[in-house]
Amino acid sequence: MTTKTDELKPCPFCGGPGDRQSGGDGESRRYGCSCANWKCVGHASALFHKNQQDAVDEWNRRAALQEQPNDASPFLQEDDQHDLHRFIETTEDGQGYDVGKDRIKRLAELGVVSNQGFGRYSVTMFGYWCHERYWHQNPSLPLKTIDEYNAEATENARRRIGGEGNG
Numbered sequence: 001m002t003t004k005t006d007e008l009k010p011c012p013f014c015g016g017p018g019d020r021q022s023g024g025d026g027e028s029r030r031y032g033c034s035c036a037n038w039k040c041v042g043h044a045s046a047l048f049h050k051n052q053q054d055a056v057d058e059w060n061r062r063a064a065l066q067e068q069p070n071d072a073s074p075f076l077q078e079d080d081q082h083d084l085h086r087f088i089e090t091t092e093d094g095q096g097y098d099v100g101k102d103r104i105k106r107l108a109e110l111g112v113v114s115n116q117g118f119g120r121y122s123v124t125m126f127g128y129w130c131h132e133r134y135w136h137q138n139p140s141l142p143l144k145t146i147d148e149y150n151a152e153a154t155e156n157a158r159r160r161i162g163g164e165g166n167g
């Protein structure tokens with residue numbers, strides 16, 4: 001009979017089946033779980049636990065952590081995210097920002113905007129990245145500078161026009 005607690009979640013690294021392991025006799029018997037695939041990093045198992053249930057619980061806890069989507073852990077707190085959005089919105093229109101001095105200082109401290117002097121701020125690439133990520137626009141990593149970003153956009157546009165011309 002298989003009880004629910006006996007079930008091993010898939011390997012947190014490769015998604016393959018988990019495997020129970022044990023070693024030693026009597027008092028020194030120890031249990032662990034690892035990936036069944038010996039090529040996987042999850043295979044390197046350690047026999048830490050005195051009973052099998054603890055080993056299964058630990059394995060399943062680690063597997064559960066891995067299951068959480070990345071969206072579950074935003075980089076910015078909700079209020080900061082909205083301030084950043086507001087800042088980008090107003091500055092893109094060429095207006096001054098209206099999120100408040102204390103709030104903008106806070107954003108600067110978090111590294112999503114940078115102080116340009118004379119009370120002026122601009123969004124950092126990290127800020128843009130956080131912003132796009134928040135709106136699920138799947139920004140790419142690693143981060144690019146504005147120049148790199150523009151160069152890539154120019155290159156893409158050139159290729160697209162070239163492609164149409166040839167096509």
Ligand SMILES: [Zn+2]
Nearest residue numbers: 011014035040
């Ligand atoms: Zn694995």
